[in-house]
Amino acid sequence: MDRTEAAALLRREMNAYARRTRGDLTGLIGRVDAYDVQGHGGVSYQVEVSAHWDAGPGEMIRVIGSIDDGGFRSGLRPVMDGFLVDGAGMVAMADLDTTA
Numbered sequence: 001m002d003r004t005e006a007a008a009l010l011r012r013e014m015n016a017y018a019r020r021t022r023g024d025l026t027g028l029i030g031r032v033d034a035y036d037v038q039g040h041g042g043v044s045y046q047v048e049v050s051a052h053w054d055a056g057p058g059e060m061i062r063v064i065g066s067i068d069d070g071g072f073r074s075g076l077r078p079v080m081d082g083f084l085v086d087g088a089g090m091v092a093m094a095d096l097d098t099t100a
Contacts, residue, residue: 001074005039010067013047014081017063022089025051025061045069054084061085
């Protein structure tokens with residue numbers, strides 16, 4: 001797996017989730033969004049995104065994403081990314097791109 005490409009694709013997907021409302025992200029708690037994205041050269045990657053209460057219901061929401069190419073090794077060690085959303089809907093994520 002090209003981990004650099006996978007990380008860039010996952011960051012793009014996580015930025016899209018970070019632009020969602022807190023209410024939308026609350027609806028993600030208890031389930032997993034799983035879907036495929038295409039990389040360069042037609043490589044298919046599987047993305048999984050889930051959300052959890054960080055400390056307890058009504059508190060911070062932790063959104064976690066992972067990506068791999070379906071291979072045995074990448075499935076054991078996927079690329080991960082995530083962010084936190086506070087009660088006011090403010091997102092804490094390193095290098096967040098809100099303009100895309």
